Amino acid sequence: xxxxxxxxxxxxxxxxxxxxxxxxxxxxxxxxxxxxxxxxxxxxxxxxxxxxxxxxxxxxxxxxxxxxxxxxxxxxxxxxxxxxxxxxxxxxxxxxxxxxxxxxxxxxxxxxxxxxxxxxxxxxxxxxxxxxxxxxxxxxxxxxxxxxxxxxxxxxxxxxxx
Numbered sequence: 001x002x003x004x005x006x007x008x009x010x011x012x013x014x015x016x017x018x019x020x021x022x023x024x025x026x027x028x029x030x031x032x033x034x035x036x037x038x039x040x041x042x043x044x045x046x047x048x049x050x051x052x053x054x055x056x057x058x059x060x061x062x063x064x065x066x067x068x069x070x071x072x073x074x075x076x077x078x079x080x081x082x083x084x085x086x087x088x089x090x091x092x093x094x095x096x097x098x099x100x101x102x103x104x105x106x107x108x109x110x111x112x113x114x115x116x117x118x119x120x121x122x123x124x125x126x127x128x129x130x131x132x133x134x135x136x137x138x139x140x141x142x143x144x145x146x147x148x149x150x151x152x153x154x155x156x157x158x159x160x161x162x
Contacts, residue, residue, distance in 0.1 A: 011042055012130060013116040017049035017083070017102040023057055025121035030065055034074045036125035044076040044129075047110060049102035051083045081109050 014033055018026040030046055037044050046065075050058070062078060069076045088101040103118045110116060115133050119125075 011045045011077070012133065013045045013047060013110055013113045014129065015047040015049060015103065015106055015110075015116055015118045016121055017051055017099040017118075018121055019052035019097055019099050020054060020057060021097060022099065022121045023053060023061060027061055027064060029119060029121045029123050029125070030061075031068050032123075032125040033119075033129060034065065034069050034072060034076060036127060036129055037074050037076075038072050040074070040128065040130060042075070042130075044074060045079065045113075046076060047079045047081060047106075047116070049081050049083050049099070049105070049109070051085055051097070051099040051102055081105075 016026055016029055026048065030048075033044065033046065048061075053061075058080060065076070065078055083099075083102045083105065085098060085102075087105075088098045091098055091101055094100050100120065106116055106118060115136070117129065117132055
């Protein structure tokens, strides 16, 4: 028997970190999440780890997400978490930003959430995002992802970070 939408009656949490430089990518990632969530009866709780987004830009994002979710009949909540980026001032930049480090704060920001999918802003959701949780549960792991490769071989450019 295949487990399908095991969490359909509870909210599920998704988190993205962005600064002003990545708001276009942030919006695309969030809108793809909403589009992939069509048909889910549960609330999609979207958490934006705000690493330097202006209020004007934030309200434009809110309007766009709300309009798109309404058109697609997706129930969602959008939460903005201001991140004190001085916590990461001595960290190295990754792709011209330090926003990805904000994910380290997720356990404190949403302590009551059983599951949270953190996604970079360059990810497109094309399938039901709840299937990701089922994969994590079946594999009994906390992290699921892929290895980056620059030379199409097996060299992982992220290796130096770990």
